[in-house]
Amino acid sequence: MTPTIRWGIIGAGKISAKFTEDICRKRPQTAPVNHRIAAIGCSSSEKGRVFVSEHVSGPSTDTTVASLTYSEVYASSDVDAVYIGLPHVFHKQHSLEAIAQGKHVLCEKPCFMNLNELEEVLRAAQTKGVYFMEAVWVRFFPVMQEVTTHLHDLRTIGDLKRCVVNYSPNIEVDALPLTDRLIDRKLGGGAIMDIGVYTIHHYRMLMDPRSRIQSMKDLDIESSQSLVNGVDYMTSILVSPKDRTSQGILTCSFYSFGTGPFAMVEGTLGKLEILTEQGMPAPLGYTITFRDGRDPISKSWPVSQDGGRGAFGFFYEADAFALDIAAGKLQNDTVSWNESRIVLGIVDAVRRASGMTYEQDF
Numbered sequence: 045m046t047p048t049i050r051w052g053i054i055g056a057g058k059i060s061a062k063f064t065e066d067i068c069r070k071r072p073q074t075a076p077v078n079h080r081i082a083a084i085g086c087s088s089s090e091k092g093r094v095f096v097s098e099h100v101s102g103p104s105t106d107t108t109v110a111s112l113t114y115s116e117v118y119a120s121s122d123v124d125a126v127y128i129g130l131p132h133v134f135h136k137q138h139s140l141e142a143i144a145q146g147k148h149v150l151c152e153k154p155c156f157m158n159l160n161e162l163e164e165v166l167r168a169a170q171t172k173g174v175y176f177m178e179a180v181w182v183r184f185f186p187v188m189q190e191v192t193t194h195l196h197d198l199r200t201i202g203d204l205k206r207c208v209v210n211y212s213p214n215i216e217v218d219a220l221p222l223t224d225r226l227i228d229r230k231l232g233g234g235a236i237m238d239i240g241v242y243t244i245h246h247y248r249m250l251m252d253p254r255s256r257i258q259s260m261k262d263l264d265i266e267s268s269q270s271l272v273n274g275v276d277y278m279t280s281i282l283v284s285p286k287d288r289t290s291q292g293i294l295t296c297s298f299y300s301f302g303t304g305p306f307a308m309v310e311g312t313l314g315k316l317e318i319l320t321e322q323g324m325p326a327p328l329g330y331t332i333t334f335r336d337g338r339d340p341i342s343k344s345w346p347v348s349q350d351g352g353r354g355a356f357g358f359f360y361e362a363d364a365f366a367l368d369i370a371a372g373k374l375q376n377d378t379v380s381w382n383e384s385r386i387v388l389g390i391v392d393a394v395r396r397a398s399g400m401t402y403e404q405d406f
């Protein structure tokens with residue numbers, strides 16, 4: 045039987061809107077999970093009601109979608125799981141409150157401000173026996189399974205040597221108010237937290253999708269950060285396994301918009317490039333080019349194929365989350381607790397090296 049999951053959406057902001065629209069949409073293929081929006085948790089009930097009227101559709105509109113306070117959502121017996129779409133600094137408090145009420149948690153990236161916060165939440169989830177996952181939507185795009193097969197099973201481009209990931213969206217950073225969550229230190233501002241984490245997750249999913257490296261101790265990290273008002277506007281990271289047989293070159297910037305592929309893996313026989321929409325991190329295809337001049341292999345996999353026009357692709361992660369819960373799991377195999385540990389561990393190491401701190405570090 046198709047499992048049903050009743051969601052509480054925490055925060056009626058920008059990403060909650062996209063996530064909600066996506067999981068409500070009728071898809072061209074039958075969805076493996078019935079997603080129902082049970083409640084919106086919001087700072088104002090009027091804002092919550094407007095959110096429901098603008099972003100909830102499909103079968104959820106046949107039931108009452110309540111506009112509640114955040115705490116009421118956690119306490120509601122109509123809610124199985126919450127999606128936390130608040131700025132990063134609020135993720136820990138809200139994950140802990142939800143877990144305390146026995147709710148499963150899908151928490152936006154970066155899941156927390158540092159590794160200590162992550163460990164605290166994971167202990168709570170383990171103790172309470174509820175599911176927790178960092179919402180790294182891009183790791184669930186189906187095309188990534190094909191990419192993994194090429195890189196790691198068929199070894200289409202030979203031994204993997206370098207992975208270059210560049211996320212530089214088109215943001216006019218100097219025009220942002222200092223209170224914008226992208227640059228306000230009090231709200232967890234900085235490029236590494238907002239976009240740099242994608243470069244690290246891409247590196248992990250391309251170079252080590254089956255998590256052979258289990259600990260930060262097995263990685264060497266070097267980095268450079270350019271700080272403005274205490275947060276980074278640009279960060280570059282070099283990451284290698286201890287044996288230095290491969291290198292990751294990960295870079296993000298609020299200053300410029302990146303041209304060229306979002307991510308590329310070089311192997312001894314050729315290279316694989318990940319295709320994305322300009323300025324966005326979601327993998328929508330790939331191209332493999334060979335050193336010996338063989339015909340390239342190219343595959344485009346637009347989200348419209350699975351989600352119809354206007355879809356973003358958030359339902360992939362939502363499906364995986366709900367199917368895991370139906371199977372009685374506490375964590376996901378792809379974005380496991382350890383993957384979030386490694387990614388936040390790298391962020392912590394980079395910030396430590398340049399003296400970039402948040403109040404949550406002390």
Ligand SMILES: NC(=O)C1=CN([C@@H]2O[C@H](COP(=O)(O)OP(=O)(O)OC[C@H]3O[C@@H](n4cnc5c(N)ncnc54)[C@H](OP(=O)(O)O)[C@@H]3O)[C@@H](O)[C@H]2O)C=CC1
Binds near residue numbers: 237
């Ligand atoms: N996966 C993805 O593609 C994306 C992920 N994200 C992640 O999602 C999270 C939210 O980002 P985004 O949607 O852009 O954020 P928003 O700026 O839209 O804020 C989301 C909600 O958080 C609450 N909020 C915002 N600012 C404050 C504040 N200063 N004090 C208290 N509450 C506040 C509000 O809740 P309320 O509605 O209740 O008033 C607001 O609607 C971030 O962690 C970000 O990294 C963001 C964009 C894309």
Ligand SMILES: O=C1OC[C@@H](O)[C@H](O)[C@H]1O
Binds near residue numbers: 238239325
């Ligand atoms: O997660 C994100 O993806 C898209 C970006 O534009 C946004 O700033 C970021 O939060």
